[in-house]
Amino acid sequence: xxxxxxxxxxxxxxxxxxxxxxxxxxxxxxxxxxxxxxxxxxxxxxxxxxxxxxxxxxxxxxxxxxxxxxxxxxxxxxxxxxxxxxxxxxxxxxxxxxxxxxxxxxxxxxxxxxxx
Numbered sequence: 001x002x003x004x005x006x007x008x009x010x011x012x013x014x015x016x017x018x019x020x021x022x023x024x025x026x027x028x029x030x031x032x033x034x035x036x037x038x039x040x041x042x043x044x045x046x047x048x049x050x051x052x053x054x055x056x057x058x059x060x061x062x063x064x065x066x067x068x069x070x071x072x073x074x075x076x077x078x079x080x081x082x083x084x085x086x087x088x089x090x091x092x093x094x095x096x097x098x099x100x101x102x103x104x105x106x107x108x109x110x111x112x113x114x115x116x
Contacts, residue, residue, distance in 0.1 A: 005018075011091065012090040012091045012094065013089070013090075013091050015076075015080055015090075016080055016083060016084055016089075016090060019077065019080045019081060019084060020084050023081070023084075030081055030084070030085050031081070033082065033085050033086065036078055036081050036082050036085065037082065039078045040075065040078040040079060040082065043071055043074040043075045043078055044075060046065075046071045046074070047068055047071035047072060047075060049064075050064075050065060050066065050067070050068045050071060051068060053066070054066060054068070
């Protein structure tokens with residue numbers, strides 16, 4: 001495995017850079033944004049299948065994957081590709097999302113009787 005991954009806690013920016021370097025070294029080029037969006041949807045579906053069988057009412061078929069970690073990593077990979085392609089800094093986007101959610105939901109969940 002890549003030493004950058006093995007011995008370090010990675011930031012989102014570092015992950016974005018590493019994916020970009022991998023694409024340029026091994027992947028020839030990014031797939032189109034539309035193809036990557038379809039890939040992201042496919043990976044979310046694969047995670048949904050595992051979750052519905054592991055935590056829902058369905059049972060696993062013989063030979064099916066049962067560990068969601070690979071699918072979660074695949075989702076992150078494709079999401080990072082899309083961010084790189086569309087020039088989104090995921091660190092900044094996540095900071096803004098926290099700020100938005102904090103403003104919007106400062107008391108919403110605390111006051112939700114369904115969550116108590």
